[in-house]
Amino acid sequence: MDFELPEEYAAITDTVRRIVEAEIKPVIGAYETSGEFPYPVIRKMGDAGLFGATFPESLGGTDAGFFAITAISEEFSRLTPEFGYAMNQQAMTCPFTIFNWGSDAQIERFVPDLIAGRAIGMFALTEPGGGSDAAGAMKTTARRHGDIYRLNGSKQWITFANACDTGLLFAKTDPAAGHAGITAFVVEPKRGRGYRAHPIAMSGLSNCLRSCAVFLEDFEVPVENRLGAEGEGFKIAMNALEYGRLTVAARLTGLAQACLEHSVTYSKERLIRGKPLGEYQMIQQLIADMAVNIPAARALTWRAAWTMETGRPSSRAAAQAKYFAGNAARHAAQAMADIYAGYALADEYPVKKIAAYVNMLTVGEGTPNVQRILLAEDALGIKDTDRHPVRNRARGHLSR
Ligand SMILES: Cc1cc2nc3c(=O)[nH]c(=O)nc-3n(C[C@H](O)[C@H](O)[C@H](O)COP(=O)(O)OP(=O)(O)OC[C@H]3O[C@@H](n4cnc5c(N)ncnc54)[C@H](O)[C@@H]3O)c2cc1C
Structure with a gap:
């Protein structure tokens, strides 16, 4: 006899299987051929509550917990690793970090759309100089000018950066201070200028759910979008x-x-x-x-x-x-x-x-x-x- 999931988690994995059969398998081939980002599929995953397990119902979550997100992630990846890719951008590293560190206003503004799949997330930490030393390699800067920060630099391998509505991005507000000079921002690339994302060619991985190189040139982020304090990034x-x-x-x-x-x-x-x-x-x-x-x-x-x-x-x-x-x-x-x-x-x-x-x-x-x-x-x-x-x-x- 194998270790069995409690019944409620088994029901969650049934939902994953249903979504994969009904909503993903019939359309995935067309998306892979066109390379178009599958917004409607991400939306259906969100509608089914698959991104909301660690969020309260007041934000549109299911409050099903960490075991549930584990079960959902394993099953998605077993059946369709391409869409398993979405679990961190839509359910964990992006929205959960905003939930964990954001003000009430930031949480209410950003989290519900991400976990519903209405907004596409991202988590932009890695830079071309090396992911294993994220702080040491970080060259991207954020300079404050009144009510905005201007961001300059580049990021590498950032998943969903070409489709992102609401993402987390890390930059140095005090480059001389090492990791204590890093600040976190909630960015909204579709609203501002100075943000470009180019998918990186990688055979074997999905052609529609991509990871990208990101270039920031005087990309403006309002001060109200800073997550936590300067230096807490x-x-x-x-x-x-x-x-x-x-x-x-x-x-x-x-x-x-x-x-x-x-x-x-x-x-x-x-x-x-x-x-x-x-x-x-x-x-x-x-x-x-x-x-x-x-x-x-x-x-x-x-x-x-x-x-x-x-x-x-x-x-x-x-x-x-x-x-x-x-x-x-x-x-x-x-x-x-x-x-x-x-x-x-x-x-x-x-x-x-x-x-x-x-x-x-x-x-x-x-x-x-x-x-x-x-x-x-x-x-x-x-x-x-x-x-x-x-x-x-x-x-x-x-x-x-
Ligand atoms: C498809 C894809 C999607 C990704 N999505 C994202 C994303 O959405 N957001 C994001 O921020 N990042 C993302 N990443 C980046 C990922 O986190 C980095 O690739 C990872 O952190 C490793 O960084 P690197 O590739 O620059 O390797 P490097 O840091 O250059 O490391 C190269 C090798 O050296 C080893 N090494 C490094 N330091 C040491 C040491 N001190 N001792 C011993 N060995 C060492 C490493 O283990 C590795 O084997 C993604 C990467 C890929 C490939």
Whole structure:
């Protein structure tokens, strides 16, 4: 008997399956061909409550909690990794960070539209100089002129930046102050001038849900859109990544699960020397490792969700889950490719696409080395990963 989701979460994953069957599968091919951003699909996901799990009903959320967002993220990624991409922009790193750190006016103005899918979100931290040292590499500046800030610089790999209505963007208000000089802004690219976003060509990933290079030239942001105080941006970004790692771990688990399911089906169908592949012990070893790694990744991910659900410090648990799920998914993607062998390269099979999303998610929200550094320094007593006070408005913790 496997670890089972409580009934309410099983119902949520049924909703994900229904949306994928009814709203995504019939149209995804056309969007992939045209490259058009699938606004109506994101809207339907929002209407179904799939982005609102960690938000109160007063903002249009479902208040279903962190276990629910975990279940939704895993199932989306298992079935359609392209749309799993939306979980952080529409449900977690973008709106949850505004909810967590924003004023009442900012929360009311921005969060309901994001979680309903009426506004497209983004989280713009990484710059061309390197994502692993986001603070050190940050060259983008924000200079205050009366009631506005003027932003100049560039960002790299920013998901949905070409479609964004309401995003979070980090820039230096005091470049000499290192990470203490970073400030967070809620930006509205469609309202201002001086913002350009160009999708980056990446074969394997979606052609309609893209990540972009962003260029800012005197891009104006009103002072009322600053999130938190000047200089609080790095703390806000790190807190956002902690919650983002939960959905990334869940999405990696979903991808690994997809690898196992495809591998099992293929191993039963493919006959070599008159026997199904699955009867060969070396193939069975690949499948056995997947069959153990995946529930272990899921258990760590649910443990991270539990720390958030109960308002505990969650940085360590989220890093552990993200790191382990990344390893499990990488192993599963390679095992699936070994089982499919030559057919892994054929476009008619999902092997290449899943591998591309595994690579993307393993890197996003902190590479494996970044997680190793966090976890090793924690274990060695150099730096407690859970040293920061809990900031989790969904559970009433508002320490700075
Ligand atoms: C498809 C895609 C979508 C993305 N979406 C977003 C987004 O929406 N918003 C956003 O802000 N970012 C986004 N990212 C950026 C992502 O977070 C970065 O790619 C990631 O943080 C790594 O940065 P980098 O690629 O610049 O690698 P680098 O920082 O250049 O690192 C290169 C290698 O060096 C290793 N390394 C770095 N420092 C150390 C060290 N001290 N010790 C040992 N090894 C080290 C890294 O682990 C890595 O293996 C996205 C990336 C991709 C590919």
